Amino acid sequence: MSKVTMIMDETAIARALARITHELIERNKGVSNVCLLGVKTRGVPLAQKLHENILKFEGVDVPLGYLDITLHRDDLSEKEKTVSAGDCKFPCDIRDKTVIIVDDVMFTGRTARAAIEATFSYARPKELQLAVLIDRGHRELPIRPDYVGKNVPTSKSESIAVCVGDIDGETAVYIKE
Numbered sequence: 001m002s003k004v005t006m007i008m009d010e011t012a013i014a015r016a017l018a019r020i021t022h023e024l025i026e027r028n029k030g031v032s033n034v035c036l037l038g039v040k041t042r043g044v045p046l047a048q049k050l051h052e053n054i055l056k057f058e059g060v061d062v063p064l065g066y067l068d069i070t071l072h073r074d075d076l077s078e079k080e081k082t083v084s085a086g087d088c089k090f091p092c093d094i095r096d097k098t099v100i101i102v103d104d105v106m107f108t109g110r111t112a113r114a115a116i117e118a119t120f121s122y123a124r125p126k127e128l129q130l131a132v133l134i135d136r137g138h139r140e141l142p143i144r145p146d147y148v149g150k151n152v153p154t155s156k157s158e159s160i161a162v163c164v165g166d167i168d169g170e171t172a173v174y175i176k177e
Contacts, residue, residue, distance in 0.1 A: 007152060008173035010165075013133065016149030017046065020131055021053035023147050028098055033126070035063040035094055039103040039115050043067075045164040046133055047102035063091035067101070069114035072121070090122050099125040104162040106132040106148075109141035116143075134160050134173060 008016070028034055031054050038047030044066045051064045067088050101115045112130055119128065131147035136154045152160060152175065161174045 003177045005175050005177075006172050007175050008150060010171040013149070013171055013173065014049075016133060017049050018053055020147045020149055021050055021057060024050070024100060024129070024131065025054065025058060027129075027146070031058055031060050031062050033096070033098050035065070035092055035097040035099050035125075037090070037099055037101050037115075037119065038064075038066045039101060039111065040066055040068045041167065042162050042164050043101075043103040045166055046104060046131075050100075050102060050131070063097070065089040065091040067115050067118045069111060069118050072114035072117040088118060088122065093123065094119070094125045095123045097125050098127040098129060100129045100131055100147075102131045104133050104164075105160050106130075106135045106145050107138055107160075109139045109143035112143045112145075113141055133162060136160055 024034070025031055036047045036051055038044035047064060047066070051062060054060055054062050065088070099119060101112070101119065103111060103115065106112065116128060119125065129146040132145045133149040135145055135148045135151050138154070138156060154160065154175065159176045161176060163170050163172050163174070165171045
């Protein structure tokens with residue numbers, strides 16, 4: 001029997017995203033040159049929340065888009081990539097922007113690598129940063145996030161489930177053992 005434990009509720013997630021927002025504003029000395037790209041699926045609503053926070057804290061409507069990394073994954077066959085390939089939305093010319101890729105969980109680093117490749121296939125931004133709600137460790141690639149909502153050391157047998165209201169009907173983070 002597997003055990004499921006909530007490790008973040010909606011309030012804790014909102015607090016973590018507000019902290020990430022303040023960190024990215026401070027690190028970038030404002031947001032005048034920032035663009036947010038959410039990784040489909042759950043990175044998109046997290047990027048939307050960061051976008052809302054920036055608007056609330058700074059009064060700036062930063063460009064917001066999304067990435068479908070399917071074509072850039074190294075763990076899918078060519079047939080799987082063709083069947084499930086989606087689209088990306090780049091909201092502006094990113095060549096002179098600081099692009100912040102937003103995802104729900106950082107694990108091996110392979111999704112982040114695919115997101116970087118998807119971004120570079122469109123254009124090379126001035127700077128690329130990575131924001132994640134959960135960093136669970138176990139990197140297979142030398143990639144680390146710039147902004148982390150919560151570090152959750154896990155074993156490889158455990159899994160993390162990030163739930164967002166629009167997709168899952170609730171907003172929470174669970175660990176499954």
